[in-house]
Amino acid sequence: MSSPQTAPPKRMGRPPLENPKVKLTMRYDADIVEVFRATGEGWQTRMNEALRTFLQEHPLDAR
Numbered sequence: 747m748s749s750p751q752t753a754p755p756k757r758m759g760r761p762p763l764e765n766p767k768v769k770l771t772m773r774y775d776a777d778i779v780e781v782f783r784a785t786g787e788g789w790q791t792r793m794n795e796a797l798r799t800f801l802q803e804h805p806l807d808a809r
Contacts, residue, residue: 757779782796 782793785792
C-alpha cells in the first residue's frame with residue numbers, strides 16, 4: 747500500500763529578492779530628510795537612488 751503524496755507547503759508572503767536590502771540605522775541632517783520626505787510616498791527609495799547616482803558619478807576608493 748503506497749502512502750499519499752503531499753505537496754510541499756506553500757511559501758507565504760513576497761518571494762525572496764535577488765538583491766535584498768540591508769537594514770541599518772543612519773543619521774542625516776534634518777533639512778536633507780525634510781526635502782526627501784516632502785516628495786511624498788517612496789522618499790526612501792528616491793534617497794537610495796540619489797545615493798546610487800552620486801556613487802556612479804563619484805566613484806569612491808573602497809579600501
